Amino acid sequence: xxxxxxxxxxxxxxxxxxxxxxxxxxxxxxxxxxxxxxxxxxxxxxxxxxxxxxxxxxxxxxxxxxxxxxxxxxxxxxxxxxxxxxxxxxxxxxxxxxxxxxxxxxxxxxxxxxxxxxxxxxxxxxxxxxxxxxxxxxxxxxxxxxxxxxxxxxxxxxxxxxxxxxxxxxxxxxxxxxxxxxxxxxxxxxxxxxxxxxxxxxxxxxxxxxxxxxxxxxxxxxxxxxxxxxxxxxxxxxxxxxxxxxxxxxxxxxxxxxxxxxxxxxxxxxxxxxxxxxxxxxxxxxxxxxxxxxxxxxxxxxxxxxxxxxxxxxxxxxxxxxxxxxxxxxxxxxxxxxxxxxxxxxxxxxxxxxxxxxxxxxxxxxxxxxxxxxxxxxxxxxx
Numbered sequence: 001x002x003x004x005x006x007x008x009x010x011x012x013x014x015x016x017x018x019x020x021x022x023x024x025x026x027x028x029x030x031x032x033x034x035x036x037x038x039x040x041x042x043x044x045x046x047x048x049x050x051x052x053x054x055x056x057x058x059x060x061x062x063x064x065x066x067x068x069x070x071x072x073x074x075x076x077x078x079x080x081x082x083x084x085x086x087x088x089x090x091x092x093x094x095x096x097x098x099x100x101x102x103x104x105x106x107x108x109x110x111x112x113x114x115x116x117x118x119x120x121x122x123x124x125x126x127x128x129x130x131x132x133x134x135x136x137x138x139x140x141x142x143x144x145x146x147x148x149x150x151x152x153x154x155x156x157x158x159x160x161x162x163x164x165x166x167x168x169x170x171x172x173x174x175x176x177x178x179x180x181x182x183x184x185x186x187x188x189x190x191x192x193x194x195x196x197x198x199x200x201x202x203x204x205x206x207x208x209x210x211x212x213x214x215x216x217x218x219x220x221x222x223x224x225x226x227x228x229x230x231x232x233x234x235x236x237x238x239x240x241x242x243x244x245x246x247x248x249x250x251x252x253x254x255x256x257x258x259x260x261x262x263x264x265x266x267x268x269x270x271x272x273x274x275x276x277x278x279x280x281x282x283x284x285x286x287x288x289x290x291x292x293x294x295x296x297x298x299x300x301x302x303x304x305x306x307x308x309x310x311x312x313x314x315x316x317x318x319x320x321x322x323x324x325x326x327x328x329x330x331x332x333x334x335x336x337x338x339x340x341x342x343x344x345x346x347x348x349x350x351x352x353x354x355x356x357x358x359x360x361x362x363x364x365x366x367x368x369x370x371x372x373x374x375x376x377x378x379x380x381x382x383x
Contacts (some may be wrong), residue, residue, distance in 0.1 A: 009189030022048025224250030
């Protein structure tokens with residue numbers, strides 16, 4: 001049975017007048033689980049941001065190393081001080097740990113209850129209270145299914161509109177009602193989270209009275225992308241690589257003119273160029289039967305990396321140039337496999353220079369770094 005993928009979307013608002021958000025979210029993906037830690041620092045601004053970041057880093061690093069959940073909560077509870085005046089912890093702790101089979105553990109300490117959206121209905125994620133280091137936490141387990149959605153928010157979301165448009169604030173039930181209208185099978189995590197924060201800002205009438213964060217997790221099967229860029233060092237491997245590309249699951253991309261000619265020759269399918277989507281800085285795209293996108297190589301890959309740095313603009317962009325289309329495929333994929341040919345291109349590499357000085361290697365290294373920061377599973381095979 002294929003493993004599920006936890007798609008994560010995060011949207012935030014900083015308190016009016018503050019540059020930094022006092023909430024922090026840290027995501028760690030390992031072969032065994034996806035670990036998400038969210039914290040709301042007491043107050044706002046720099047101090048709150050530091051407290052929240054400290055909390056998420058302690059918890060996520062310990063969980064990544066396989067330390068038991070109870071020991072993690074115990075360490076965080078003992079490490080963080082308590083405000084003398086208000087007698088509350090300096091930051092909250094919200095942990096969501098999801099296994100590939102959907103088995104999920106949620107831990108809540110001084111934070112709003114987690115929303116679970118299943119088949120259009122919104123309920124509270126089931127938890128039970130327990131005592132850890134003298135502090136009451138809520139902990140629960142549930143096996144999530146495809147299209148299940150988890151939503152965690154900080155207090156700022158629940159308090160939206162308090163004393164203004166909404167006398168008692170938006171509240172848990174108000175957010176739940178919004179999620180019931182918002183979530184469906186076609187909704188993605190990032191869009192749900194951003195819409196929730198947009199509503200939150202509206203209730204604050206554009207002047208947020210508190211830092212606000214929405215964290216959305218949607219369970220779905222992973223989307224895969226395979227990219228073939230550059231001829232292999234040994235031309236005898238051409239056919240083998242093309243067959244691997246065509247048999248790979250998910251979307252398929254060919255990046256590079258020579259690479260496209262190889263695929264065209266082996267598949268006996270004509271390569272057609274599209275000159276209608278003109279961009280003076282990006283070479284035109286092409287079409288090959290069985291391939292989802294055909295682009296030029298280095299220039300397009302490098303431009304795609306730049307576009308990936310601004311996800312919001314990328315998602316809303318209607319451009320049809322090769323770099324934008326390629327960046328969208330990268331952004332939508334969860335598992336990315338790259339076949340990178342080692343044949344020397346005199347325009348990009350001196351044959352006497354090491355691989356590290358290869359322009360393509362530099363671009364792919366940068367791409368790998370950007371994609372991994374976004375939580376993607378990436379493998380680059382040099383051939």
